[in-house]
Amino acid sequence: MRIEPKMPGRQPRTRIQKKNTETILEAALEVFSQHGFRGATLDQIAKAAGLSKPNLLYYFPSKVAIHRALIDGLMKTWLDPLREMKADGDPVEEVIAYVLRKLEMAREFPRESRLFANEIVQGAPNIMDKIEGELKNLVEEKAAVIEGWIEQGKIAPCNPYHLIFSIWSTTQHYADFDAQIRGILHPEGDAHFEQARHHLETLFRRMLTP
């Protein structure tokens, strides 16, 4: 006798389950990042995934469950660039490398960036726990590292938290406000990212060089 009539466990067990959950999450990323949670519909996601709506709900119990699964799967990836900033490297170069990694992510994964942006602009109703947990801890850890560099005179004095905010805002801007940037610059494809790379490297190098 089956206890659970739908998806047996948390993890996909069969080949088909694995493929379809991936397809659904990919489609959901596309739709959620473009319209936000409220603006996205299950029909849109189903169409983008090439599946029927009841079929989506066979793999995920609800719309919020899809959104939640997406964010859970992406949070790690999103924090990795900051994690990679190591206390034992050359301070200025470590920060600059972080800036460039973050910018590269904005270029490669704009949908992921906009997914978070949509969520946070609207008050982060579904991810505040993660912000106050994982994210906050990591930021505090790295802020302490930066503070240490400042005390050692390795980088110019500044508020490490706001430095991190500046890095986030300037880099993610190229993904989140892509429409505005394209409206002003009319770049060919990603051409403006080369300028952005140089500009942000300059900005933060001048900021940090003692």
Added chain:
Amino acid sequence: MRIEPKMPGRQPRTRIQKKNTETILEAALEVFSQHGFRGATLDQIAKAAGLSKPNLLYYFPSKVAIHRALIDGLMKTWLDPLREMKADGDPVEEVIAYVLRKLEMAREFPRESRLFANEIVQGAPNIMDKIEGELKNLVEEKAAVIEGWIEQGKIAPCNPYHLIFSIWSTTQHYADFDAQIRGILHPEGDAHFEQARHHLETLFRRMLTP
């Protein structure tokens, strides 16, 4: 015989019309900035305005009309800080003053900032014409001014467009990503804006001082 059964002209004619259109736009700003266009409902706006839903639609023909009226009324205010950056002032101080004005706006008018953020993150479907018109022209004009300052050696070389993007992103971040910042800093009220002011002044001063 009345030709137009509803609101006679574009401009409010009576005291009541003026008061109610203002009330509605204020309520709409509150709701749209919090939930985005798609996520906001007429019932929410009506409730926030203290009016009935049909009454909203007596003053505005549709939901999109309310949104449009809001954006039209706000666009000017939003561009003013950049307009005030004058070519004949001291270059570094002019830019810094612009940064601080923009940050002040993020503090005073976070809802307006989030209204635009919501719209642009989702591809700016309703304001692309304004971005490619008014905004683009103004940015090109001011970019030329900055370019002039660079050629005169008054400020350190940089890409003026990306400088403007950096100013927008860093300042608006404090309004648009308020939820994230509060989740990390847990500030008392606006306390963190004082730090932000000092941080951004330092950031752009180090960037621009020749």
Added chain:
DNA sequence: GTTTCTCTTGACCGAATGGTCAAATCTGCT
């Protein structure tokens, strides 16, 4: 090939949403 479980979907449901309408009420003018 039969059985058992997995997968898929057309039809349907209740709630929410943008919007309409006609009737009722209010306001300002004479």
Added chain:
DNA sequence: AGCAGATTTGACCATTCGGTCAAGAGAAAC
């Protein structure tokens, strides 16, 4: 007061949305 136009709203409508369900189609173990 009485009239005309302005304002307000309860009831209603069509559509869309998230979600259910039962029945059918596929895959695989025996």
